[in-house]
Structures are given as structure tokens and as C-alpha cells.
Amino acid sequence: MADGPRTTNLNRVAMSDEVIVNRANSTGLQAIQDLAMQLAGSGAIASALNAIALVSAADYARVSYAALNAVTGASNGQTGIALVGADRGIYERQSGAWVRVADLPSDTGQAAAEAAAAAADADRIVAQAAASEALAHRTAIEATEDRIEAATAIITNYRGAWTTGTAYAVRDTVMQGGVQYICTVAHTAGTFATDLAAPRWQIYQGAALADLASQSSTALGAGMIGYERQRTTVASRLEGVSLLEGKHNLRDFYNALYTYNPGISPGASPSGFIGIGYYGDSVSPHVWASFVQQIFQAIPQGAVIGGTSFSIPGPSPATFTGSYFNSGSAVVDWYANDGAGGKADFTYLPSGGHLTLFDAATMTIDMGQQNGFATMRAYFAKGPGMGTATVQLINRDTNAVIDTQTINLADSALGGAKVQWNVSASVKYKMVITASGQVVVLSGFCGGFRSHGIVPLGFGRGGSILSNNNYSSNAIFAYLMAEFNCKLMFIQAKEENAAVNIPATFSRFASLPACSLLVIGSLPDVTSEASQLAIQKIWRDNAMANYAAYFDGYRACRNYTELVRLGWITDGTHPLEPANRFVAQLLHGELGILETFGTKVYRNVAAGEVKASAFRIPKSGYSLGDAAPTIDFVQPYGGGDPDRAILKFIRELWFGDPTAANVMRLSQYGNFGLDISDKDGTGMGLRLGNIIELRNQAVTTAAPGPGGAGVLPTTPAGYMQFAINGQQRRIPYY
Incomplete structure (x- = not known):
């Protein structure tokens, strides 16, 4: 069923009738009929559905704001809607007055009355709307919840705040402790906690479970809009429904990820x-x-920079000397800083997150114990009236100044500028900025990269x-x-x-x-x-x-x-x-x-753990005879000797298939030795035990002396020298 103008024989309600919704006296069908008369423009069923759900959810709805303002007996926290005129919008009752909290969607008050008059009662109106092709333009989750809200608005009776001693009927709804409840058993109120435990009340979410399960009325159970999706659990509303729209519009982000991560290209690394x-x-x-x-x-x-928050690592809190203005800690009051502090300044950044250093003031950006950086950077605003910044790069451990740069920030127009150094990954750094004149530091973006x-x-x-x-x-x-x-x-x-x-x-x-x-x-x-x-x-x-x-x-x-x-x-x-x-x-x-x-x-x-009886790292498409995969302990960021990896608790290292013949292994020998042998521990190999040190020392090469047949020469050809248990030993060879 396509959207468009349609005609019906619905008896029209006079335009002079200002009252559309009064929840307190169950004016429900009137809401639908009056709304239909106000929807006089496009004839779109989807627009009518949105408007019906919105108006039916309000405590009071009127054609004009003047009529809404004339309402008596409204309580704080209740909602009201004015449909037409310059003051059309959504209102909330606050301190005895109506306060506008949002505009109405632009199509409310314009869709044709015929769109809302497709059937004689509200349930059929919403059901036909749900079946229309117009719902293809809304997410499934919106359609389901809006239809249930519109349908159940007529089968409930809002009674305001819960009051002891009041007689409540099934489907009466009340507010108690900031939560809306629906009555499931007719009773006269006593103590709310007792009635809730009975249970005579349950939290109201648009339709009670009993309503969804009921077979006694065509207005309930399977007769309700959305029953098939709602009858199991509320969580089933999300089943198969995406909450993300327009994923295809994230093309720039995905392209950056593809460029950054080169996949399995030979020798490629992220950049x-x-x-x-x-x-x-x-x-x-x-x-x-x-x-x-x-x-x-x-x-x-x-990057480890100052503008991050919520447990994302950043530098240590900055320290200052002299006169400065910290917009990040100032109260949000107006757009411009008057120079005296106290008002956040959004002139430079959307976050108001900058620091203004006045003449001779300093700011220290300290990376703490963090290292592993390729560059250190400080960012500034340049523009009219700006001064000069001198930035020192300092070794945090020795406090030695490594280098100093000065940047003139004066310019005819606002813009960004930076000071940057290429640095060593093994050193911890801090930067000290000194202002000459007024200097605006974009502090949220300074740090280690x-x-x-x-x-x-x-x-x-x-x-x-x-x-x-x-x-x-x-x-x-x-x-x-x-x-x-x-x-x-x-x-x-x-x-x-x-x-x-x-x-x-x-x-x-x-x-x-x-x-x-x-x-x-x-x-x-x-x-x-x-x-x-x-x-x-x-x-x-x-x-x-x-x-x-x-x-x-x-x-x-x-x-x-x-x-x-x-x-x-x-x-x-x-x-x-x-x-x-x-x-x-x-x-x-x-x-x-x-x-x-x-x-x-x-x-x-920081740490990873894998528990397995066998752990294999195969190369993609690898077969015998191909170039073998490589485990590369890439130089890490910071800590100890960055060019070395540590392997602990090694029992055996095999240099081939353990089931094959003549395959060598490296393993521990006794408590203090090292065994290089074949897989059976016999035959080819070398066992070393209790040897503290072996080194290649200088070898003497004097000519051997004469000797008889079968007798070693009197002078050896040279010596192999060892340090064994701390004692130097020489072994001659001939």
C-alpha cells in the first residue's frame, strides 16, 4: 500500500475543538480524530504514524500553545504538545509553567487527515500504517516501538502519581519513585512496596506481558501491533535489527585503515x-x-597527548610558573576569554582546551615514566598579537637540556603551528615552554608520538x-x-x-x-x-x-x-x-x-597467555620446501635492552621434526649443563656441564719441537685457554 492522498467517510471533528489529548480522563480516540484533522498537507502515512505516536504519548496535547497554556491541574514533569502556530513544539511542565524542550518534527501537523482515518479505531489505523511501504524508510526497531506506543496509549489509563487509599483498575498507570508502573490486579492502594510484591504492579514499558499474551480480546495479545516481535522478551526487539545506519558513509575511515594496515604484503609494516x-x-x-x-x-x-581522558594514557599533569589562563578548567560562560580567567574561550578550539601563557610564564609537559616515542611535539595557535615561544627538550632522568627551539607565532590570521624533535625510544622526556608575550598552547595535543x-x-x-x-x-x-x-x-x-x-x-x-x-x-x-x-x-x-x-x-x-x-x-x-x-x-x-x-x-x-598442548605458527600456504615462516622479535618501545628478547622456561629446542632420524636438539643437561645431541640423547652431539665460561682466546703458533716416532712433539702447536670455575686453564694442541 503506497503513501498518498485517500478519501474516507470519517466524520470530521470541528477545528474549534482545541482538546486533543487528556490522559487523565482517557481522551484517546479523540486524539486520533483531532490529529487527523490537523494533518492537512502531504498525505504521507509514515508522517501520520510519527505524529500519532508522539501526540498519544503526551499528557496534554492542544491545537495551539494558548490552549495548552490554559490547562489547569498539570503536574511538574508532565509533557504537553502544541501542534500549530509559531509556538508549536514539545513542552514539559516545570515550576508551574510550560517550558519548551524540543521542536516538533517538520512534518507533524501537515500530513493528510485521510492518512490517519484508514479505519474506525486507532488500532486499525496503526496496523495499516505498519503494513505500508512507508515503513521501509524507518528502522524496524523504530517502527515496532512507535506502533506499540500508539496502540497501547488507548488501552492504558494514566492516573498520575501513586497515592495510598486510591482504587486502581487493571491497566491504570502511575508514577512512583521516578518509574512508571501499570496495574495488573484491581485493588485499593495500601503500601506501595506491599502492593508491588503481591504483585499488583509491574514496571510499564509500553505493553504489559499479560497484554501481549492475552487471547481474550482482539485489542490485546496477537491482535496488538508488533506482537510477533514482542511476545517472547523485550530483548527480542534487537534480534536481527541493526542499530547502525549509514555504515557505508564511513568510507574515509575504512580507507585509512586499509592504507595503514598493509595485510600480508611481503615486508610491509604499519605506517x-x-x-x-x-x-x-x-x-x-x-x-x-x-x-x-x-x-x-x-x-x-x-600518541600520548594531553587531550585524552577516561583511562586513555596521557602525560603527567602540566605544571606552570608565572601568569597563565587554563581554559580547560574555566567555567563555560561565554565565547571569549577576558584575560582574567574564569570563562572558557572557544576562539581557538572546539573543546576550549588551550592554555594562554602570558609574558615569561612557563609550562612543563612531562611524559613521566613513559617512553618509546619517535617524536616529541608541542602545538600552538598562531595569529594576530601572538608572541614567541621557546621550547626546551629535556631528558627527564638526568634533567639535561637536549635541544632548544624558538618559534614566532605572530601571523595575520589564526592557524596552527608546532615544534617537533625526532627522539630516542629508550629515553624519557619532558618539554618546557617559555612565553615571550602572549602564547596560546594547544595543550590537548602536546606530548609524545x-x-x-x-x-x-x-x-x-x-x-x-x-x-x-x-x-x-x-x-x-x-x-x-x-x-x-x-x-x-x-x-x-x-x-x-x-x-x-x-x-x-x-x-x-x-x-x-x-x-x-x-x-x-x-x-x-x-x-x-x-x-x-x-x-x-x-x-x-x-x-x-x-x-x-x-x-x-x-x-x-x-x-x-x-x-x-x-x-x-x-x-x-x-x-x-x-x-x-x-x-x-x-x-x-x-x-x-x-x-x-x-x-x-x-x-x-601488556601480557598475553595461551594454554595449549601444541602451538603452531604456520605460514600462509606453507608446504615442505617453501621458505619457512619467521618469528621476528621486533625492537620494542623502551625498557632494558630494546634489541633483545627474553625466552623463559625452555625445556627443549628442536631443529627439525622430532620423529625423524639425526635431528638435533638443544636441552638442559642435569642441573647445570647444556646438551646438544640427537633426539635420543646419544650419538652426535656435545654435552657441557659445570663450565662457567668458554671464550675464544689468542692462540700461540710456535713451531712444534722434534719428537720421536709415535711421540708427541715436545712443544705444542698452541693452546686453547678456558676460564673454568673462575680459574684460568690452558689445553695444548699439536
Whole structure:
């Protein structure tokens, strides 16, 4: 059934009737009929479905804001919707007033009334919509949940906050302790904990299990929209349904991975950097951090720099002398720093993450005990009014100055600049920056860089909004993205002004170096579900329109109640690390990076353990007579003698097939000896025991003296000299 205008004989409701939804008195069918009258434009069934689900979920819906504002008896936390006019939008009751929390989707209030009037009741309307071809443009998970929400809105009766002594009927819903419950047994309320344990209540998630299983009514059980997917467990909603859309838009990132990892090419090794960044507010690094920590299992961390967080290694905290301004610790208040501190400055970076050193001030960047770096780097902003920076590279252990560079940062326009040294992997370093005049250090990107790997890049800032991030210099942002080959950017924010700032963000990235954009739909929080889903829709629509990928973090976690149940959120706003790791693992499962680039694996781990009766390292396609595979102990980063490997607890080393004849082995002889012999320990070979030292010493070559037949010459031809148990010994030879 295709979308388009259709005609019916549905009796129309007068436009003057402002009331669309009042949950308190079960105005349900009226909601559908009035909504149909308001949807007067396109005739798209998918648009009608979105609007019906949205309006039916509200506590109060009115045609105009004036009518919504006239509502009496609304409680704080309840939601309201105004469908038409300049004030159309989604509202939440706060401190006795309606506060606008999100815009309505652009198609709400415009679809044709005929699209919503396909049948005489709401269940059939939604069922026909679910069967339409328009649902092909929505993910399966969205379609299922939206249809259930629209259908069950009519078979439930919201009663507000739970109150003792109140008579409740089956399918009444109440709020208690921030959680919505549905009544399963008619009763008069006593103590909530007792009633819950009876059980007379259960947590309400859009449809009760009893509703899904019921065969007593065509409105319940198999008659409900989505029954086939919902009847087993709620988790079955995710079965076979991808939460990642637009994976094909991550082409730049995948191309960088293919270029970095040469696979099985003879003699090939990884080279260069791949930058993975995050952009947005305080939630922007959450899933990003877990994602890059997991990718480090296959591709090593290529840089240890100051802008990383959430257990990703970085330098020691910087130390200062003199007068300076640290935007990273300043309150987010306005765009520009007044020079006195206290206000974060987004002039230079999207994260506001820079340090301004005033004349003669110093900043020390200390890599601590970390080494193994190929280069040490310090990054700066250049531009009008900038001074000069002098940077010293210092051996951290000896405190000796290795080298000094000076850079003039004055320029007619903003941009990026750096000081860089090629360094030894075995030395630990620190850098000291001294300002002459005003110097802006891009501190989040200073530190030690290895020869290759993933560079974690922080472009997000807690407390910011996207308009803050978007205010920063495009020239500096583009410079850093190019410098670190940034090819994947996580974008995540709980945006306050989504309808304006989200499109502006995508417009900005269109002017920056080519980079794959991955939008993470934020995980659930304590704010109203309606407002969160409305913002998520804006994110998703903009991602799809701008060739980005979108991962639905909200639906991956089901809802806020589920996060609370699992103990994955405690402050109501920021999901904890287990939730972020869970979403990152789902994302890795969708992308397949760790498997795709496993033909030549470089694992950066502190320790590994394999338990097996036999451990074989075959060469691909290897057969007898071919060049044998090689185990190469590549020079590691730092520690001891970097050119030597350590093998422990070796019993035997065989130089061929142990079952073949005349194959030599190297093994321990007794407690103190070394045995080089054939496989049976007899015949060919050499056994050495209790010999402390053997060395090739100088040999005398005097001519042998005369001797009789069968008698050794009186003078040996030379001597072999040994140190045995600390004593020098000479053995003559003739």
C-alpha cells in the first residue's frame, strides 16, 4: 500500500475543538480524530504514524500553545504538545509553567487527515500504517516501538502519581519513585512496596506481558501491533535489527585503515597515524573512549597527548610558573576569554582546551615514566598579537637540556603551528615552554608520538553546547585534523537547541578535511523520553542527509529505567563506563574492524597467555620446501635492552621434526649443563656441564719441537685457554 492522498467517510471533528489529548480522563480516540484533522498537507502515512505516536504519548496535547497554556491541574514533569502556530513544539511542565524542550518534527501537523482515518479505531489505523511501504524508510526497531506506543496509549489509563487509599483498575498507570508502573490486579492502594510484591504492579514499558499474551480480546495479545516481535522478551526487539545506519558513509575511515594496515604484503609494516576524535559536550567522549580502548587491542596507541581522558594514557599533569589562563578548567560562560580567567574561550578550539601563557610564564609537559616515542611535539595557535615561544627538550632522568627551539607565532590570521624533535625510544622526556608575550598552547595535543598508530583526539567539552564548539577557528581545527590524519569523528551531544545547532554542525564539517562522521544517539537519561526521542530524530535525520553514520545508543539501552536497573547510571545524566563499553562493543560488532584488519595483526598488550598442548605458527600456504615462516622479535618501545628478547622456561629446542632420524636438539643437561645431541640423547652431539665460561682466546703458533716416532712433539702447536670455575686453564694442541 503506497503513501498518498485517500478519501474516507470519517466524520470530521470541528477545528474549534482545541482538546486533543487528556490522559487523565482517557481522551484517546479523540486524539486520533483531532490529529487527523490537523494533518492537512502531504498525505504521507509514515508522517501520520510519527505524529500519532508522539501526540498519544503526551499528557496534554492542544491545537495551539494558548490552549495548552490554559490547562489547569498539570503536574511538574508532565509533557504537553502544541501542534500549530509559531509556538508549536514539545513542552514539559516545570515550576508551574510550560517550558519548551524540543521542536516538533517538520512534518507533524501537515500530513493528510485521510492518512490517519484508514479505519474506525486507532488500532486499525496503526496496523495499516505498519503494513505500508512507508515503513521501509524507518528502522524496524523504530517502527515496532512507535506502533506499540500508539496502540497501547488507548488501552492504558494514566492516573498520575501513586497515592495510598486510591482504587486502581487493571491497566491504570502511575508514577512512583521516578518509574512508571501499570496495574495488573484491581485493588485499593495500601503500601506501595506491599502492593508491588503481591504483585499488583509491574514496571510499564509500553505493553504489559499479560497484554501481549492475552487471547481474550482482539485489542490485546496477537491482535496488538508488533506482537510477533514482542511476545517472547523485550530483548527480542534487537534480534536481527541493526542499530547502525549509514555504515557505508564511513568510507574515509575504512580507507585509512586499509592504507595503514598493509595485510600480508611481503615486508610491509604499519605506517603513519589514524586520528579518531570526539566532538560535542560532556557525553561526547563516553562511547568514543571505550571504542578506542577496544581498537587499541589491534592497532596501538600512536600518541600520548594531553587531550585524552577516561583511562586513555596521557602525560603527567602540566605544571606552570608565572601568569597563565587554563581554559580547560574555566567555567563555560561565554565565547571569549577576558584575560582574567574564569570563562572558557572557544576562539581557538572546539573543546576550549588551550592554555594562554602570558609574558615569561612557563609550562612543563612531562611524559613521566613513559617512553618509546619517535617524536616529541608541542602545538600552538598562531595569529594576530601572538608572541614567541621557546621550547626546551629535556631528558627527564638526568634533567639535561637536549635541544632548544624558538618559534614566532605572530601571523595575520589564526592557524596552527608546532615544534617537533625526532627522539630516542629508550629515553624519557619532558618539554618546557617559555612565553615571550602572549602564547596560546594547544595543550590537548602536546606530548609524545610513536611512529604509527591511533591518535586519540579530544574536540569536545563538558558543559558546552554545539554553538560553543562551532564558534572555534576552522583554520586551527582543519590544521589539527590534517596533522593527525583524523578520519573518524564521533559526534555526540545532549543538545539544548537541536533544531538550529545540529544542522550548523554538519555545515561546519562540510568545510573541513574529509572525515567520516559517526553520530552517537545519546544514551537514555532522566529527562522526558518524548523530548529525548525528538532530539534523536533531528540527529538521525541530519546524519542521513549529510552522508554520516548514525548509531542509536538510546534504543541499544532500551530506556532510562533499564539503565537504573543495571546500575549503569547514577547521576541521571551521564551513563557509567559499563553502559558506554556495552554500546562500544555493539558498535565494534557492527563495524567489524578488529576482524577485517586481522590478516596482519599488531597487538599492543601488556601480557598475553595461551594454554595449549601444541602451538603452531604456520605460514600462509606453507608446504615442505617453501621458505619457512619467521618469528621476528621486533625492537620494542623502551625498557632494558630494546634489541633483545627474553625466552623463559625452555625445556627443549628442536631443529627439525622430532620423529625423524639425526635431528638435533638443544636441552638442559642435569642441573647445570647444556646438551646438544640427537633426539635420543646419544650419538652426535656435545654435552657441557659445570663450565662457567668458554671464550675464544689468542692462540700461540710456535713451531712444534722434534719428537720421536709415535711421540708427541715436545712443544705444542698452541693452546686453547678456558676460564673454568673462575680459574684460568690452558689445553695444548699439536
